[in-house]
Amino acid sequence: MADVRTETMTVNMGPQHPSTHGVLRLVLELDGETVVSVAPTVGYLHTGIEKTCEQKKWQQVIPLVERMDYLGAQSNSLAFCLSVEKMLGIDAKMPARVNAIRVLVAELQRISSHLVWFGTHAMEIGAITGLLYALREREIVMNLNEMLGGFRFFPSYIRVGGLKEDIPRGYKEAVKAFLDRLPGKLDEYETLITKNPIWMDRTRGVGVISYEDCCKWGLYGPIARAAGGDYDVRRAFPYCDYDTYDFDVIGASNGDVYDRYLTRVAEMRESVKICNQALERISPVGAWACDDKQVVPPPKDQVYTEMEALIQHFLIYSQGFKVPAGDAYVPVEGPRGEHGCYVVSDGTNRPWRVHMRAPGLFACQALHKFVVGGMIADVIAVIGSLDVVMGDVDR
Amino acid sequence: MAEIIAWVTSPEFIVYASIVGVVFGGLQISAAVMVYAERKVAAFMQQRLGPMRVGPYGLLQPVADILKLFFKEELRPKAADAFLFTLAPIISVATAYVAFAPVPFGAPTTLFGLLDEPMALQVSDVNVAVLVIFAVASMGVYGIVLAGWASNSKYSLLGGLRSSAQMISYELAYGMSLATVVMFSGSMSLREIVDLQQGYWFGVIPKWYIFIQPIAFFVFACAGIAETNRAPFDFPEAEQELVAGYHTEYSSMRFAMFFMAEYINMVTVSAVAVNLFLGGWHGPFIPPEYGWLWFLIKLAFLLFCYLWLRWTLPRFRYDQLMSFGWKVLLPVATVNLLLTAAGVLYFGL
Numbered sequence: 001m002a003d004v005r006t007e008t009m010t011v012n013m014g015p016q017h018p019s020t021h022g023v024l025r026l027v028l029e030l031d032g033e034t035v036v037s038v039a040p041t042v043g044y045l046h047t048g049i050e051k052t053c054e055q056k057k058w059q060q061v062i063p064l065v066e067r068m069d070y071l072g073a074q075s076n077s078l079a080f081c082l083s084v085e086k087m088l089g090i091d092a093k094m095p096a097r098v099n100a101i102r103v104l105v106a107e108l109q110r111i112s113s114h115l116v117w118f119g120t121h122a123m124e125i126g127a128i129t130g131l132l133y134a135l136r137e138r139e140i141v142m143n144l145n146e147m148l149g150g151f152r153f154f155p156s157y158i159r160v161g162g163l164k165e166d167i168p169r170g171y172k173e174a175v176k177a178f179l180d181r182l183p184g185k186l187d188e189y190e191t192l193i194t195k196n197p198i199w200m201d202r203t204r205g206v207g208v209i210s211y212e213d214c215c216k217w218g219l220y221g222p223i224a225r226a227a228g229g230d231y232d233v234r235r236a237f238p239y240c241d242y243d244t245y246d247f248d249v250i251g252a253s254n255g256d257v258y259d260r261y262l263t264r265v266a267e268m269r270e271s272v273k274i275c276n277q278a279l280e281r282i283s284p285v286g287a288w289a290c291d292d293k294q295v296v297p298p299p300k301d302q303v304y305t306e307m308e309a310l311i312q313h314f315l316i317y318s319q320g321f322k323v324p325a326g327d328a329y330v331p332v333e334g335p336r337g338e339h340g341c342y343v344v345s346d347g348t349n350r351p352w353r354v355h356m357r358a359p360g361l362f363a364c365q366a367l368h369k370f371v372v373g374g375m376i377a378d379v380i381a382v383i384g385s386l387d388v389v390m391g392d393v394d395r
Numbered sequence: 396m397a398e399i400i401a402w403v404t405s406p407e408f409i410v411y412a413s414i415v416g417v418v419f420g421g422l423q424i425s426a427a428v429m430v431y432a433e434r435k436v437a438a439f440m441q442q443r444l445g446p447m448r449v450g451p452y453g454l455l456q457p458v459a460d461i462l463k464l465f466f467k468e469e470l471r472p473k474a475a476d477a478f479l480f481t482l483a484p485i486i487s488v489a490t491a492y493v494a495f496a497p498v499p500f501g502a503p504t505t506l507f508g509l510l511d512e513p514m515a516l517q518v519s520d521v522n523v524a525v526l527v528i529f530a531v532a533s534m535g536v537y538g539i540v541l542a543g544w545a546s547n548s549k550y551s552l553l554g555g556l557r558s559s560a561q562m563i564s565y566e567l568a569y570g571m572s573l574a575t576v577v578m579f580s581g582s583m584s585l586r587e588i589v590d591l592q593q594g595y596w597f598g599v600i601p602k603w604y605i606f607i608q609p610i611a612f613f614v615f616a617c618a619g620i621a622e623t624n625r626a627p628f629d630f631p632e633a634e635q636e637l638v639a640g641y642h643t644e645y646s647s648m649r650f651a652m653f654f655m656a657e658y659i660n661m662v663t664v665s666a667v668a669v670n671l672f673l674g675g676w677h678g679p680f681i682p683p684e685y686g687w688l689w690f691l692i693k694l695a696f697l698l699f700c701y702l703w704l705r706w707t708l709p710r711f712r713y714d715q716l717m718s719f720g721w722k723v724l725l726p727v728a729t730v731n732l733l734l735t736a737a738g739v740l741y742f743g744l
Contacts, residue, residue: 009549011553017638033714125710126629126708127707128441128706129440136442193709198710199709201712202709202711202712375712377713
């Protein structure tokens with residue numbers, strides 16, 4: 001048998017493939033079904049958003065950045081707003097109520113993103129029913145978004161200088177109802193999957209990565225935490241008063257697909273905890289933006305009665321506001337990991353450069369660390385566990 | 396000539412021909428019903444309604460599906476092997492039909508006194524029925540392997556390879572579990588095996604082989620799911636991995652034939668399981684001449700289990716099935732076979 005000629009087969013997985021999360025293309029070299037090498041090709045969803053941002057006024061950038069990581073929309077806008085606010089110097093005087101609402105919105109966004117991840121991940125390993133269960137709960141988060149901004153997917157609710165407007169009537173009650181419902185539903189999902197022997201066979205010891213490799217390849221986030229790391233931006237570089245919340249940084253130690261699964265499911269439970277705390281802090285009435293008149297438009301009753309307010313309103317809506325020259329990078333803990341926005345200003349009313357640190361791109365880069373030596377079915381499990389969003393990768 | 400006409404018009408022939416027709420048509424209808432059932436069961440498990448638009452409660456959905464498949468364009472990749480590409484679905488669907496031939500589905504009946512002597516409700520009562528089914532069903536894998544090969548597509552090829560690897564790993568255990576039952580009953584004819592399961596222990600527990608041979612039933616069920624390429628063993632077409640596996644390149648009626656073969660195979664395997672382990676058409680409350688009702692009820696239950704598993708469980712990895720087949724199913728089936736052999740030999744069970 002020794003002289004039998006064997007050769008590897010090159011399989012082009014994607015960009016049109018059911019399980020590549022949109023349009024990720026993998027050129028796989030296979031020996032039988034074992035993966036010998038993998039070459040991810042990104043760029044099929046390139047939208048030029050980062051470049052487009054340079055043409056837009058500061059406030060107009062928000063709907064654009066939300067469309068990068070479309071599953072974690074409001075973690076993009078939060079990162080962008082925090083960076084711009086840092087340059088404007090208004091980050092310290094942000095009212096606590098705004099911070100609490102931002103935390104609430106960001107954590108709901110994390111839950112929503114993780115629910116999609118859970119559903120697609122389960123589906124890709126064959127448990128199709130899990131997808132529809134998870135989307136059922138996510139639908140509620142979408143409805144909450146609709147209450148906030150009138151838009152289910154990209155509410156653009158978080159704005160530079162605060163929020164779009166105050167939270168609508170009934171929002172807190174609706175959030176509370178969702179938060180009460182979710183943990184029971186998570187238990188339901190877990191009975192379906194977590195201890196399922198097939199699921200454990202498919203995911204344990206698959207796609208293992210060490211914490212050192214996570215650091216080398218920049219995989220900060222749930223992936224690194226599942227490999228034994230404890231880096232969480234919410235803990236390490238608190239923003240929006242995260243240091244005053246009581247929550248655990250979820251971690252595991254094996255760094256395989258199963259541990260990433262456990263980490264993310266537990267993160268959803270932690271998010272529920274944080275959301276409940278944030279809800280308590282949000283007073284029924286209060287500020288929904290900072291009081292910087294250069295950035296935040298004056299209230300409508302003043303616009304209609306006072307000359308200065310009218311002029312200010314006109315200025316902000318026609319020319320926007322100027323941001324002092326300089327640059328800023330503020331990371332947030334997005335659903336997929338450290339999600340930072342690097343913003344450069346040349347002192348005008350438009351950004352000079354907006355760059356998003358996309359966790360998905362790093363995950364694509366490091367893909368060979370996970371899949372080489374595994375089988376085709378493992379590639380699918382790994383991509384699911386990395387939770388890449390191609391909009392985030394390509395931008 | 397007159398003899399032929401007399402034979403053709405004799406009641407026996409007409410009944411016989413209609414049984415063949417009933418089986419053939421029934422299998423075809425069962426595939427359509429299964430498509431509808433699959434979509435409805437899946438929908439209810441996923442908190443959806445499923446098809447609701449075509450007919451009341453979407454009951455005409457299978458008709459719409461079939462019409463749609465008829466009118467689709469028959470695509471064949473240029474690089475595909477034209478002959479094998481067309482042959483593969485034919486093999487699949489033909490073996491699926493043939494495998495049902497020796498399966499009885501009811502007690503011999505005189506059709507309410509219409510006939511002089513009772514007719515067996517099956518296409519042909521083969522005395523080695525178990526072997527025939529085993530042999531013909533194994534042929535079905537050729538359809539899949541050839542489809543994978545002839546398509547000249549990498550995903551199809553991987554699907555075909557998986558299917559052959561899968562077959563090797565479950566067939567042995569499958570055969571062992573069948574041998575256990577055959578040894579126990581001392582017959583290879585499904586009709587005789589069914590009739591041996593008549594009656595009750597202590598007046599309540601039916602004398603079905605599932606209660607004597609639960610292990611053999613378990614092995615048979617696992618191998619049967621693997622044989623029909625259903626979840627959690629649906630590797631040859633694993634959608635999330637291989638796009639559509641062996642039928643990636645198929646469209647229209649060629650695809651429909653694979654589709655039909657899959658459902659008919661499910662029906663066949665379930666029917667065999669009903670006959671071997673669940674007492675066939677024997678059961679309480681229903682008079683023997685309506686035994687086929689029991690048969691249908693048991694069949695429907697097993698088919699529902701198929702759907703239930705598919706929409707609940709994640710998929711195995713195909714090397715895991717192989718190790719499951721070789722390291723778990725085969726030893727278990729072998730030990731079970733030896734124990735049964737010892738039992739039959741020393742205690743004359």
